Amino acid sequence: MKKFIYSNFKHFLVFIGFVLISLAYFSPILENKKIYQSDIVQYKGMAKQQIDYNKSNGEETYWTNSAFGGMPTYQLGAKYEHNYIKNLDLFLRFLPRPADYLFLYLITFYFLLISLKLNYKLAILGALAFGFSTYLIIIIGVGHNSKAHAIAYMPLVISGIILVFQKRYFFGFIISTLSIGLELVANHFQMTYYLLFIVIFLIFAYAIKSIKYKQIAVFLKSIMILIFASFVALAMNATNLLATAEYANQSTRSKSELNYLPDGSKRLKSSGLDRDYITQYSYGILETVNLFIPRFMGGSNSEDIGIDSETYQAYKSIGANSIQALNETKRSPMYWGDQPIVEAPAYIGAVMIFFCFLSILLYKGFHKWWIWLVLVLALLLSYGRNFYALTNFFIDYVPLYNKFRAVSSIQVIVEFCVPILAIFGLKEIFSDSYSNTEKIKAIKIVTISLSSLCLFFILFKNKLFDFVGLRDEQYLSYYGQNFVDALIIDRSDLLVGDSLRSMLLVLLSGILIFAFIKKSLNKNFTLISIALLILFDLIVVDKRYVNNDDFVSSSKVDFPYQANQIDKQIMNDSTVFRVYDTSDESTKASYFHNSIDGYHAAKMRRFNEIIQFHIDKGNPEIFNMLNTKYIIYRDDEDELKYLLNDQANGNSWFIKHLKAVPDADSEISSLYDTNTKDTAIINSNFLDSKYYELSSESRIELVDYLPNRLVYSSNNLENGFAVFSENFYSNGWEVSIDGEKVPHYNVNYILRGLEIPKGSHEIVFEFKPKVVHIGKQISLSGSILFLVILIFSLIQIARVNK
Numbered sequence: 078m079k080k081f082i083y084s085n086f087k088h089f090l091v092f093i094g095f096v097l098i099s100l101a102y103f104s105p106i107l108e109n110k111k112i113y114q115s116d117i118v119q120y121k122g123m124a125k126q127q128i129d130y131n132k133s134n135g136e137e138t139y140w141t142n143s144a145f146g147g148m149p150t151y152q153l154g155a156k157y158e159h160n161y162i163k164n165l166d167l168f169l170r171f172l173p174r175p176a177d178y179l180f181l182y183l184i185t186f187y188f189l190l191i192s193l194k195l196n197y198k199l200a201i202l203g204a205l206a207f208g209f210s211t212y213l214i215i216i217i218g219v220g221h222n223s224k225a226h227a228i229a230y231m232p233l234v235i236s237g238i239i240l241v242f243q244k245r246y247f248f249g250f251i252i253s254t255l256s257i258g259l260e261l262v263a264n265h266f267q268m269t270y271y272l273l274f275i276v277i278f279l280i281f282a283y284a285i286k287s288i289k290y291k292q293i294a295v296f297l298k299s300i301m302i303l304i305f306a307s308f309v310a311l312a313m314n315a316t317n318l319l320a321t322a323e324y325a326n327q328s329t330r331s332k333s334e335l336n337y338l339p340d341g342s343k344r345l346k347s348s349g350l351d352r353d354y355i356t357q358y359s360y361g362i363l364e365t366v367n368l369f370i371p372r373f374m375g376g377s378n379s380e381d382i383g384i385d386s387e388t389y390q391a392y393k394s395i396g397a398n399s400i401q402a403l404n405e406t407k408r409s410p411m412y413w414g415d416q417p418i419v420e421a422p423a424y425i426g427a428v429m430i431f432f433c434f435l436s437i438l439l440y441k442g443f444h445k446w447w448i449w450l451v452l453v454l455a456l457l458l459s460y461g462r463n464f465y466a467l468t469n470f471f472i473d474y475v476p477l478y479n480k481f482r483a484v485s486s487i488q489v490i491v492e493f494c495v496p497i498l499a500i501f502g503l504k505e506i507f508s509d510s511y512s513n514t515e516k517i518k519a520i521k522i523v524t525i526s527l528s529s530l531c532l533f534f535i536l537f538k539n540k541l542f543d544f545v546g547l548r549d550e551q552y553l554s555y556y557g558q559n560f561v562d563a564l565i566i567d568r569s570d571l572l573v574g575d576s577l578r579s580m581l582l583v584l585l586s587g588i589l590i591f592a593f594i595k596k597s598l599n600k601n602f603t604l605i606s607i608a609l610l611i612l613f614d615l616i617v618v619d620k621r622y623v624n625n626d627d628f629v630s631s632s633k634v635d636f637p638y639q640a641n642q643i644d645k646q647i648m649n650d651s652t653v654f655r656v657y658d659t660s661d662e663s664t665k666a667s668y669f670h671n672s673i674d675g676y677h678a679a680k681m682r683r684f685n686e687i688i689q690f691h692i693d694k695g696n697p698e699i700f701n702m703l704n705t706k707y708i709i710y711r712d713d714e715d716e717l718k719y720l721l722n723d724q725a726n727g728n729s730w731f732i733k734h735l736k737a738v739p740d741a742d743s744e745i746s747s748l749y750d751t752n753t754k755d756t757a758i759i760n761s762n763f764l765d766s767k768y769y770e771l772s773s774e775s776r777i778e779l780v781d782y783l784p785n786r787l788v789y790s791s792n793n794l795e796n797g798f799a800v801f802s803e804n805f806y807s808n809g810w811e812v813s814i815d816g817e818k819v820p821h822y823n824v825n826y827i828l829r830g831l832e833i834p835k836g837s838h839e840i841v842f843e844f845k846p847k848v849v850h851i852g853k854q855i856s857l858s859g860s861i862l863f864l865v866i867l868i869f870s871l872i873q874i875a876r877v878n879k
Contacts, residue, residue: 087197095183095204099176102209102616105628106173113629114175114220118637119676122664124153126671130784131156138785139320139809140844143667144675145684146655146703146827147784147804149846151324152264152679157316157849159857162258169259175217181229182208189232190500192239193444198604199507203500205608207232209615210492211371211424211622218623219420227268228489230260234272235279237306241299242283247870250306254863257310264317267481271490275451282447309866312859316852323808323848328679330480334741339689350482352472358483359461359468360423361414367422368491369430370531370579371618372571375411375546377421381621382409382567391563395556413546413568415463416485421622423488426614427579428607429499431523431586436502438519439511444501448494455490482678503607506590513594520594524587531580535573544568582614638668643719647707653728653782654706655802657692660717666709673703683827684804690745701726702753702825704802726754728779729789729801734768735830737761744826757800757824764822770795777833777840785844792837801829801842809846814838 100107126143127150130136137157141150149155156163170177186207190200207213216225237253260269280300287296311318325331330350338344345352366373372380382388388409392402412419436445461468461484471478506516534541544565553561589610593603640648647656648669657673658666666672673692691699700708701724708720734756738744747758772794781788791799805823812821812831815838824830831840 088191091187091197091201092184094201095180095187096172098205099172099180099183102179103173103176103628105625106176109631110628111631111634112175112218112623112627113634114218114222116220117222117634118220119664120153120220121637122666122668123675123677124150125668126784127153127155138783138844139846139849140785140806142671142784142803144664144672144677145680145804146673147806148677148681148684149320149324149806149809151317151320152677155317155320157856158853159860160262160314160316160853161856161860162255162310162313163262165255166259166262174222175225178217178222178225178229179208179214181226182213185229185232185236186496189236189239190497192236192243193497195500195504198601199500199504202503202604202608202611203496206426206429206496206499206611206615207492209612209619210426210496211421211615211618212488212492214619214623215421218627223263223265224268224486226263227260227265227272228492230256230263231268231272231275231489231493234260235275238276238279238303241302241306242296244295244299246298246302247873250302251867251870253303253306254309254866257307258313261310261314261318264321266321267483267486268489270477270481271455271487274455274487275490275493278447278451282443286443309859309863312855313863315855315859316849319848319852319855320846323846325480325679327681327683327806327808329682329685330679331682333682333686335686335745336742339693350479352469352479355472355479355482356461356468356484358416358418358485359463360459360485360488361416362460362463364414364416365456366534368425368495369427369527370534370572370575371422371424372411372575373534374414374422375544375568375571377419377622378410378412379408379420380411380571381407382411382571386570387563387566388560391556391560394559409567410546410548410552410564411568411571413544413549415547417547422618423485423492424615424618425492425495426611427527427582428586428611428614429495431527431583432499432502433495434502434523434527435519436498436505438522439505439516440498440501442501444497448498452491452494452498455487455494459485459488459491461485506593507600516594517591520587520590524583527583528580531576531583534576538569538572542569542572544572582610585610638663638665640669641717643709643717644669647709647719650706652706653704653779654725655704656707656709657700657705658709660709660711670707673700673705681804681806681827686745687827691748696749697724698748698751698753702800702802702828704728726800726802729777729799730754731771731775731777731791731793731797731799731833732757732769733771735759735764735766735798735824737764737766741826748825751825753800753825757798757828757830758826759822759824759830767798769797771797787842789840789842790837791833791840793833793835795835797833797835799831799833799840800824801831803829803842805829808848809844811843811845813841813843 103112123141123144126141127138130138137155139150139155141148141153170181172180183204187200187204190203191197195203213225213228233252233256237249237256240252241249243249260272263269283299284296287293333344336344361374364374383406384403386406386409389402389406392405393399397405457464457467458471468484505511546564549561549564552564586607589598589603589606592598593600598606654671655673656666656670664676667675687699700722704725704727706722706725708722710718710720712718732755736747736751736756736758737760738747738758739761741760744758744760751758775793775797777789777791777799779787780790787803804827807823810821810829812819814833819831822830829842833840
């Protein structure tokens with residue numbers, strides 16, 4: 078035991094060091110401040126109703142009415158029983174946010190490099206390079222927490238696989254099961270999908286190795302262990318996975334039933350997202366240089382370039398005072414690439430690029446080729462519409478690829494691979510595999526090549542690039558040619574400045590290694606110097622985009638929205654209704670009211686189509702049938718006002734005519750000229766057209782309201798058909814009339830309809846998703862199975878180590 082503690086004490090010190098580094102980088106959290114993340118603010122608006130319900134009722138609601146006319150909460154932070162792997166995740170993220178994510182970046186990548194049998198000192202360098210990679214810090218800054226969460230567990234998953242193939246079967250199984258389980262807990266399936274690319278290439282490499290060395294039996298045994306580990310991990314996450322899979326079939330990630338687009342043009346058939354939507358954020362081929370020179374293409378759409386810039390002078394020349402000009406230059410549109418919005422460049426680091434390219438010449442190990450192959454593939458796929466041949470092939474033929482947007486984010490694979498290759502390259506410098514002459518030759522080649530590249534851009538920038546951005550035509554019309562010329566000059570200056578910076582870092586890296594080879598520096602001093610160079614390189618760039626200014630008081634994060642006078646007036650209305658806020662693109666309306674708008678990457682598909690076909694075009698009947706009682710807007714004087722829609726249909730109503738149509742296109746198009754108070758549209762596959770008698774005594778009203786339980790009372794002299802101003806969702810909603818379960822129907826493309834017999838009745842809608850009940854039983858079974866295997870494995874490991 079003493080030997081074990083002594084041999085692993087260095088890892089404990091590394092653990093403590095990473096904790097301190099994480100807290101130091103996000104030091105305002107020590108002052109009880111919190112980082113203000115735009116996406117998390119949006120999430121808080123969407124999740125407010127379910128959080129309030131949980132606080133007041135002590136249980137979870139899996140349905141919210143606060144956004145998009147109602148939707149499941151499966152992708153809004155829903156909590157599930159027996160989700161013990163989530164408890165482990167919370168335990169591992171013991172630091173305050175966002176230091177918890179940075180710590181996970183560091184410690185999991187460190188563990189990966191240790192699993193690759195690299196020296197712990199080199200593993201520290203690799204972890205620092207990965208953890209402070211600009212993209213990984215930026216996604217924390219804007220609030221892509223689930224993405225950061227998923228990326229943070231990627232190295233651990235690869236570690237588990239490597240351990241199994243190293244024949245450390247028990248330990249590898251434990252790490253694989255837990256890491257895959259934790260990866261799934263993060264609930265960002267796009268990042269997990271990209272992780273599969275890395276896994277496939279890694280396993281393929283081991284397959285080739287097993288054939289080469291005639292160890293196919295060992296390979297198959299390892300694969301079986303990994304399959305079983307995956308099975309247990311999936312079981313522990315069963316509720317979320319099953320619920321997500323069920324919801325995906327009715328979300329925007331599923332195939333549309335419509336044959337036409339809102340403009341009347343033919344819709345291209347796809348089982349997933351539209352091709353243009355998938356490739357909207359496509360990385361520019363030239364933009365690849367950003368990985369090496371951070372502001373090669375200007376940096377971001379909102380760059381802080383300061384008082385010495387030409388843009389500052391341009392603002393002053395068009396009438397801004399000094400303070401106004403300075404404030405504007407803090408968000409200067411410096412990015413001149415083709416993506417719609419860029420928060421920051423995906424900078425990996427000049428130092429890391431130097432050692433990565435060094436590995437091409439020096440590292441010949443097993444992991445070299447599969448890492449380079451997956452790296453290059455990811456880079457090519459990130460080009461999206463700029464490399465349509467490959468992108469179209471993947472969209473059309475690779476399973477699930479068309480379910481995810483923003484193809485540029487596949488560069489997370491590049492962020493993952495470069496530090497590994499760089500550390501392997503650095504390892505060869507400290508090994509005896511090559512003579513000093515060979516090492517110096519490699520250093521000269523890389524140093525001269527990268528430095529020359531920087532110098533080439535500096536000298537020929539104006540002949541190579543025009544520095545014109547996507548929106549420069551707008552700036553020209555707003556501010557004139559002089560302003561656009563100033564932007565172009567500043568963009569050019571940023572390229573020069575950061576090219577010089579990267580060239581200097583390359584030269585310093587080369588000098589350090591050269592000095593070590595010549596024995597002018599010892600190994601430890603060289604490693605410390607490289608570590609400091611990596612931190613300087615990355616943190617200086619990171620701080621341009623995520624810094625102490627992003628932290629605010631806890632109350633501003635915990636309570637991101639404040640009710641204005643309009644909100645307060647609307648909240649005085651005690652009835653149940655919906656609001657449409659055209660004055661604000663945030664989720665503020667969902668925070669205080671039930672909204673027909675919201676913010677979510679996977680809305681219910683049919684409701685999203687109603688937005689595109691009708692709400693965006695202002696069809697009043699859609700507002701009426703959604704019971705949109707208040708519309709908030711700004712008048713011509715930019716004064717905030719609201720409109721009371723006295724034509725809203727209410728929570729439910731009896732109709733006179735049920736009109737059957739043959740298909741989804743007819744369902745959605747019929748709403749253009751339908752009086753929804755009298756007529757409901759239904760697909761003829763469910764019911765036929767029918768007329769109903771209504772009398773003055775016909776009534777139906779909502780008498781009790783919760784997000785997941787709605788109670789109505791009805792009275793009618795004849796059999797009738799009622800429409801309910803609630804989103805139809807085919808899985809989970811149970812309907813009863815006087816306690817007897819009955820079927821309900823999808824009407825008006827998105828709403829619920831119900832046949833109600835004559836007389837007085839109580840109608841109850843309850844959301845009781847079977848998928849949650851089934852999932853929690855599977856999760857419990859999976860957790861118990863893992864616990865049994867864990868105990869057995871620990872006993873076996875103890876026996877082996879005796």
